[in-house]
Amino acid sequence: MLGAYHQRARTAVAPGLAALVMAIVVIELLSFVPAGVSGGIVGSHSNPVSLGPHAGNGANLRSSELAAAEASLRAGQGPASGVPVGCSAKSGAISGIPCASPSGTGSSGNLPTLGPTWTHAVQPQPRILPAMTFDTRDQYVLLFGGLSSVSSDFSDTWEYSGGLWTQLFPSHSPKSRYGASMTFDAADNYVLLYGGFHGATGLSDTWKFTGGTWTQLSPTLNPGALGYATMNYDTKDTHVVYFGGFTAGFAVKGATWEFKAGQWAQLTPSPAPPGRYLAGMSYDQKDGYILLFGGLNSTFNTIGDTWNFSAGHWTHQNPSPSPSARSDFSMAYSVKDSEVVLFGGAAGTNYVSDTWTFVSGAWTKKSPASHPSSRGDFAIADGTSTTSIVLFGGIPLSSKFINDTWTFHGAVWSHSVPRSPFARSGTSMAFDEADGYVLLFGGYDGQYLNDTWKFAHGLWTPLHPARSPPGRTAASMAFDQADGYVLLFGGVDGFVNFGDTWSFVGDNWTLVSSSGGPVPRFAASMVYDYADGYVFLFGGYDGFSFFNDAWTYSAGVWAQTSFGPIGRLNAQMTYDSADGYVLLFSGDVDAPASGTYPDTWAYSAGVWTNLTSSESVSPAGVFAGGLVDDTYDGYVLLFGGYNVSFGDLSNTWEFTNGQWIQLIPTNNPAASDRFGMVYDATDSSVLFFSTFAETWNY
Numbered sequence: 001m002l003g004a005y006h007q008r009a010r011t012a013v014a015p016g017l018a019a020l021v022m023a024i025v026v027i028e029l030l031s032f033v034p035a036g037v038s039g040g041i042v043g044s045h046s047n048p049v050s051l052g053p054h055a056g057n058g059a060n061l062r063s064s065e066l067a068a069a070e071a072s073l074r075a076g077q078g079p080a081s082g083v084p085v086g087c088s089a090k091s092g093a094i095s096g097i098p099c100a101s102p103s104g105t106g107s108s109g110n111l112p113t114l115g116p117t118w119t120h121a122v123q124p125q126p127r128i129l130p131a132m133t134f135d136t137r138d139q140y141v142l143l144f145g146g147l148s149s150v151s152s153d154f155s156d157t158w159e160y161s162g163g164l165w166t167q168l169f170p171s172h173s174p175k176s177r178y179g180a181s182m183t184f185d186a187a188d189n190y191v192l193l194y195g196g197f198h199g200a201t202g203l204s205d206t207w208k209f210t211g212g213t214w215t216q217l218s219p220t221l222n223p224g225a226l227g228y229a230t231m232n233y234d235t236k237d238t239h240v241v242y243f244g245g246f247t248a249g250f251a252v253k254g255a256t257w258e259f260k261a262g263q264w265a266q267l268t269p270s271p272a273p274p275g276r277y278l279a280g281m282s283y284d285q286k287d288g289y290i291l292l293f294g295g296l297n298s299t300f301n302t303i304g305d306t307w308n309f310s311a312g313h314w315t316h317q318n319p320s321p322s323p324s325a326r327s328d329f330s331m332a333y334s335v336k337d338s339e340v341v342l343f344g345g346a347a348g349t350n351y352v353s354d355t356w357t358f359v360s361g362a363w364t365k366k367s368p369a370s371h372p373s374s375r376g377d378f379a380i381a382d383g384t385s386t387t388s389i390v391l392f393g394g395i396p397l398s399s400k401f402i403n404d405t406w407t408f409h410g411a412v413w414s415h416s417v418p419r420s421p422f423a424r425s426g427t428s429m430a431f432d433e434a435d436g437y438v439l440l441f442g443g444y445d446g447q448y449l450n451d452t453w454k455f456a457h458g459l460w461t462p463l464h465p466a467r468s469p470p471g472r473t474a475a476s477m478a479f480d481q482a483d484g485y486v487l488l489f490g491g492v493d494g495f496v497n498f499g500d501t502w503s504f505v506g507d508n509w510t511l512v513s514s515s516g517g518p519v520p521r522f523a524a525s526m527v528y529d530y531a532d533g534y535v536f537l538f539g540g541y542d543g544f545s546f547f548n549d550a551w552t553y554s555a556g557v558w559a560q561t562s563f564g565p566i567g568r569l570n571a572q573m574t575y576d577s578a579d580g581y582v583l584l585f586s587g588d589v590d591a592p593a594s595g596t597y598p599d600t601w602a603y604s605a606g607v608w609t610n611l612t613s614s615e616s617v618s619p620a621g622v623f624a625g626g627l628v629d630d631t632y633d634g635y636v637l638l639f640g641g642y643n644v645s646f647g648d649l650s651n652t653w654e655f656t657n658g659q660w661i662q663l664i665p666t667n668n669p670a671a672s673d674r675f676g677m678v679y680d681a682t683d684s685s686v687l688f689f690s691t692f693a694e695t696w697n698y
Contacts, residue, residue, distance in 0.1 A: 116633060117665035118652070118688070118696050123165040124158050125694045126401035126423060127393050129228075131182035132379035134387070135159075135191050137210060141381045141390045142191055144209075147178035148692060149401040149423050153198060154178075157214070160381075160390055160405070163416055170214050174207045179227030179246075187238045187260060194242065194259075197227040202248040206264070221264045223257045230281035230295075234309070236288045241309055243292065246277035252298040253277075256314070272314045273307045274298070280331035280345075282382070284308070284358065286338045291358060293342065296327040302347065306363070322363050323356045328376030330391070334383040336409055341389055343408075346376045351397050355413070371413040372406045373397070383409060390416070400445065403693070420460040421453045423693040426473030429676035432486050433479050434505050438680050438687050439486055441504075444473040448493040452509070456682060460695070465508045472498055474570075476526035480535045482554055487512075487535055489553075492522035497542045501558070517558030518551050523624075525573035529582050532605055536582055541569040546590030550603070564608050565601050566590060570674075572627035576636050578656060580604070583636055585655075588623040596621035596644050600660075611658055618660050619653045620646065626677030630698070632684040637698065639688070642673040652698075669696050 124130075130146030140161035145154045155176035157168040174180075180196030180203070191209040195202070202225030206217040223229070226245030234241050240259035246252055254275025256267045279295025289310035297303050304325030306317040329345025340358040344351065353374040355366040372378075378394025388409035395401055401423065405416040421427070427443030437456035442449045448471035452463040469475075475491030475498070485505035491498045499520030501512040518524070524540030524547070535553035539546070546567030552559050564584075571587025582603040589597050598621040600611045612618070625641020636655040642648055650671035652663040669675075669690055676689040686698040 116698060118668040118698050123405070123420070124156065124167075124392070124403055125690075125692055126403040126420075127154060127178075128377035128395050128401055129178040130154070130379045130393060131180040131193060131196070132381045132390075132392060133182045133184050133191060134381045134384060134390075135209070136184050136186060136384075137189055137191075138212070141387075142182075142209060143379060143392060144174070144182065144193060145177045145180060145196065146379075146393070150692060152176075157209075160392070165405070168212060170209075170212060172216075173214050174205065174216070175203065177203055177227075181229050181231035181242065183231050183233050183240060185240050185259065186233055186235065188262065192231075192240055192259060194231065195223070195226045195229065195245070197248065200248055202226060206259075217262055219259075219262060219264045221266070223255065223264060223266075224253075226253060228277035229253070230279050230292060232281045232283050232290055234290050235283055235285060237311060241281075241290050243273070243281065243309075244276045244279060244295065252296070256309070267312060269309075269312055269314050271316065273305065273316075274303070276303065278327040280329050280342060282331040282333045282340045284340050285333055285335065287360060291331070291340055293323065293331065294326050294329065294345070301325075302327050306358075317361065319358075319361060319363050321365065323354070323365075324352075326352065330378060330380035332380045332382045332389045334389050334409065335385045336383055336388065337411075341408055343380070343391065344372065344375050344378070344394075350374070351376050351395075355408075355411075357411075366411050368411055368413050370415070372404070373402075375402070383407075388414075401693075420693055420695055421451070421462075421689070422449075423691060424449060424473075425674040425691045427676045427689065428475045428477035428488065428491075429678045429687075429689065430477045430479050430486050431678050431681055432504070433481060433681070434484050434486075435507070436682055438678055438682075439477075439504060440676060440689065441477065441488065442469070442472050442475060442491070448472055452504075455680070455687060455689075455695075458683075463507050465504075467511075468509050469500065469502050469511075470498070472522075474522035476524045476537060476540070478526045478528050478535055480553065481528055481530065482533055483556065487526075487553060489517065489526060489537065490521050490524060490540065497521055501553075512556055513558075517553070518547075518549065518560075521547060523569035523588075525571045525584065525587070527573050527575050527582060529603070530575055530577065531580050536603065538564050538573065538584065538603075539568050539571055539587065546588075548590075562606050562608065564603070565599065565610070568623075570623035572622070572625050572638060572641065574627045574629045574636055576602075576655065577629050577631055578634055578636075579658065583627070583655065585619070585627055585638065586621040586623060586625075586641075596623055596642070600655075614658060615660055617662075619651060619662070620649065622649060622673070624673035625649070626675065626688065628677055628679050628686050630679060630686050631681070637686055639677060639698075640669070640672050640675065648672050665698075669694065 127146035130143055132143045135142045140159040143158040147153050153176040155173050159166050175198050177196035177198045182193045185192045193207040204222050204225040208215050229245030231242045242257040252275040258265050275298050276295035280293045282291050284291045289308040292307040294304050302325040308315050324347045326345040326347040331342045333340050342356040344353050351374040357364050373396045375394035375396045379392045381390045383389040388407035391406040393403050407414045407416050422445055424443035424445040428441045430439050432439045437454040440453040450468045450471040454461050472491030472493050477488045480487045485503040488502040497520035500514045503510045503512050521540035521542045524537055526537040529536040537551045548564050548567035550561045550564045552561050567590040568587035572585045576583040584601040598618040602609045620643045622641025622643050626639045628637045630637045638653040648671040652665055654661045654663055675691050680687040688696040
């Protein structure tokens with residue numbers, strides 16, 4: 001009996017206190033339980049429903065050239081991780097379900113196969129405290145690292161140019177980190193990166209980036225293991241200036257350093273600003289000096305003082321008016337507008353969204369018609385004579401890390417790249433054949449969501465239907481080709497199991513029925529059965545019972561059909577167009593003990609057939625993974641999911657002609673479960689949306 005619906009841990013960062021708690025406050029969200037239910041924990045995710053245009057039966061989907069290429073690439077090596085993954089040792093608990101080969105390579109010649117690969121799409125995923133600067137040599141904005149909403153730090157490198165993000169893959173990269181300092185060193189003609197935090201460890205390494213390559217430098221001295229410091233290039237004095245910072249031991253620093261010709265040297269100006277971190281710094285090209293503002297001081301209070309640095313000396317300025325005391329903000333210089341621009345940050349206990357410019361020693365508050373949301377811990381890069389200031393990511397008042405991109409020029413903020421849906425688990429996805437895009441609905445991110453998004457031509461766009469289903473996770477969703485709309489059924493909001501049925505067409509949700517179908521449940525598997533011409537639903541859970549009933553939906557009416565395999569939830573199910581039947585694999589099974597079993601079933605015309613014994617090899621049993629009919633490549637694709645013995649997996653498998661074959665993509669999403677995965681017929685690729693808000697295609 002399910003006692004709790006397990007949810008992934010979330011993180012939040014308190015405004016103005018990011019460094020005090022090492023930028024991470026991990027909140028372990030307690031499980032949400034249907035009323036009156038108690039017991040063990042199982043995983044959660046609506047079945048990642050997948051479907052595409054009916055491709056007919058058989059092997060003619062792939063061209064002979066593709067088949068020959070795949071055959072030529074078959075190799076005998078083991079799983080990509082080098083670690084064998086086997087099925088649960090408890091498989092024998094159910095008669096007729098054998099344990100798969102633990103190596104995943106089988107015993108009858110079905111060896112891991114090279115073929116198409118996963119590609120990380122769209123833009124950097126949501127994050128805070130990344131390093132970003134304009135790379136004058138390579139003429140694009142460069143972004144590195146940052147911290148994710150699940151407390152892991154990044155080591156990815158991205159360029160932003162012409163309104164588009166592109167991930168770079170240098171052969172060597174700095175260690176993953178957040179809170180590092182980065183600027184373009186014009187004297188040495190490369191981007192300079194220093195320090196930051198890797199987990200809770202302070203870093204003191206120095207790196208340069210030039211021509212798409214990271215190279216670690218070995219200066220004799222350095223400022224020490226610090227993060228959240230300010231750093232900028234001083235054009236007039238031709239050296240990089242580094243000030244302040246914060247240590248892993250919660251010490252606030254106030255030293256001034258210069259970097260020139262590959263070496264660090266500490267300066268001893270007097271007077272000097274008080275020590276601080278999470279402040280803002282920019283080179284004021286018009287006035288010819290480094291400008292420093294605000295931050296958090298040694299007593300962890302926000303400050304609002306203005307300083308400039310020139311010819312080795314700090315000067316305290318007292319402009320009036322001035323931005324309020326704040327931290328976690330950023331500043332950049334606009335060559336186009338000849339001004340320093342300051343935006344947002346944490347002022348007291350709140351994030352703000354005000355915009356200030358600094359020209360000729362004076363601060364001026366601007367009132368743009370639109371602007372980024374209130375936020376802190378974002379990244380910002382200078383604008384040049386031909387490009388605008390660029391702002392990316394951060395954490396808004398909602399405590400959901402974001403990945404939107406904005407530009408600023410002429411007192412106008414412009415939303416450059418649409419953000420993707422927030423990180424979440426248990427979302428529902430389907431390809432909307434009527435409207436021609438992938439549809440995403442709901443999920444859980446600390447609250448039960450009812451937002452609706454579409455994905456088309458590489459971009460996510462939020463939709464705003466006049467009416468929406470109540471917030472929920474683990475709902476079942478599929479496109480009903482016969483009736484011409486996306487169908488959504490069931491789900492859970494932590495207290496209520498839903499049994500309502502909704503249709504979506506023309507960007508609008510409509511309640512079809514609140515009763516008369518399957519009993520309320522969540523994590524049921526649902527797909528359109530192209531051979532039989534109806535929507536097909538199997539299994540699920542209501543907090544007390546693992547269901548094994550099967551239902552059809554056609555012309556607005558639910559009808560119960562044959563009972564199926566042993567009851568389960570979060571099973572992987574899709575329509576296999578090459579073989580002409582509904583395919584079901586594994587799931588969280590109702591057995592003497594909750595487990596995952598690698599059983600494979602076919603459903604056609606009301607009849608279930610167990611295919612397990614005829615397979616020479618099988619993936620490890622999983623639940624809450626993705627199973628998609630990849631009609632472009634001509635096979636069913638399985639990815640990820642949760643295995644009771646090995647945890648989350650990142651294996652990719654092909655199912656074709658009744659057999660499983662392990663694939664070895666050169667790149668793939670992280671091991672995970674409860675994500676969304678669907679075939680995008682418009683782009684002829686499998687679309688994957690992770691619980692970390694990453695978008696991938698295959």
